[in-house]
Amino acid sequence: MTLSILDGRPELKRKIYEVAEVAGYLWQKGWAERNGGNITVNITEYVDDAMRSLPALSAPVAIGLTLPHLKGNWFYCKGTNRRMRDLARAPMDNGSIIRITDDCAHYEIVAEKPVKPTSELPSHLAVHNDFVERGVDYKASVHTHPIELVAMSHTDKFLKKDVLSNLLWSMIPETKAFCPRGLGIVPYRLPGSLALAEATIAELQDYDVVMWEKHGVFAVGPDVLEAFDQVDVLDKSARIYMCARSMGFEPDGMTSAQMKEMSVAFNLPK
Numbered sequence: 001m002t003l004s005i006l007d008g009r010p011e012l013k014r015k016i017y018e019v020a021e022v023a024g025y026l027w028q029k030g031w032a033e034r035n036g037g038n039i040t041v042n043i044t045e046y047v048d049d050a051m052r053s054l055p056a057l058s059a060p061v062a063i064g065l066t067l068p069h070l071k072g073n074w075f076y077c078k079g080t081n082r083r084m085r086d087l088a089r090a091p092m093d094n095g096s097i098i099r100i101t102d103d104c105a106h107y108e109i110v111a112e113k114p115v116k117p118t119s120e121l122p123s124h125l126a127v128h129n130d131f132v133e134r135g136v137d138y139k140a141s142v143h144t145h146p147i148e149l150v151a152m153s154h155t156d157k158f159l160k161k162d163v164l165s166n167l168l169w170s171m172i173p174e175t176k177a178f179c180p181r182g183l184g185i186v187p188y189r190l191p192g193s194l195a196l197a198e199a200t201i202a203e204l205q206d207y208d209v210v211m212w213e214k215h216g217v218f219a220v221g222p223d224v225l226e227a228f229d230q231v232d233v234l235d236k237s238a239r240i241y242m243c244a245r246s247m248g249f250e251p252d253g254m255t256s257a258q259m260k261e262m263s264v265a266f267n268l269p270k
């Protein structure tokens with residue numbers, strides 16, 4: 001039997017299997033066609049000396065950005081062109097463990113196979129760099145293509161600041177309670193680009209989930225399950241809205257007084 005880097009490292013194994021669990025949900029939801037979506041998790045706290053002394057499986061690869069706060073950080077990343085439904089079954093065959101080199105501008109693949117990380121790595125790593133810099137205890141980022149939310153990003157009227165957030169919050173009280181910072185909007189940028197990474201970091205200062213116009217969402221959280229939950233509640237609201245519209249009426253939504261009451265009762269930030 002071949003040994004895995006996860007053998008004898010139960011905490012690391014649990015974190016990577018959380019990613020596999022969420023990858024399965026994304027596929028079941030219909031949000032992960034082909035290789036759609038990507039996940040990264042900062043696993044630095046689970047790395048021991050034996051792991052640190054492992055040789056790299058790849059030459060250093062330029063990130064395209066210098067990320068000074070990621071020196072010595074390690075990540076599990078979905079592989080580019082890999083399917084979520086495959087990652088759900090075999091996370092170490094469809095993703096890899098990377099470490100950031102001391103110049104903070106390159107990464108090396110360390111384990112378990114030389115699986116090249118996601119094409120959205122610039123956005124993911126830039127966001128993790130920002131968390132470390134700000135001392136935010138968030139370790140996971142999830143990008144996915146939720147059908148209803150992406151559909152709603154195809155009209156200007158929902159792309160103005162907080163219009164979509166307020167509409168989604170008003171569909172069912174839980175959305176405001178469990179996605180209390182709402183949904184930010186990142187105007188269309190080329191997938192995988194540094195421009196997309198920069199716009200994403202800027203918007204995540206005020207939100208935990210941002211819409212990539214006509215593409216998907218990017219969600220962050222302390223762990224991958226919490227990041228997924230926020231997208232799930234937002235998408236539930238989007239489905240309630242579309243269901244009402246398909247029954248032939250514009251839903252009233254909760255009133256602003258009812259939304260305010262929620263914020264006060266649950267001590268919500270907005």
Ligand code: 13P
Binds near residue numbers: 078080081118191
């Ligand atoms: P990757 O297969 O490179 O992760 O790309 C999927 C995707 O959704 C790009 O935005």
Ligand code: ZN
Binds near residue numbers: 036143145191215216
């Ligand atoms: Zn995408």
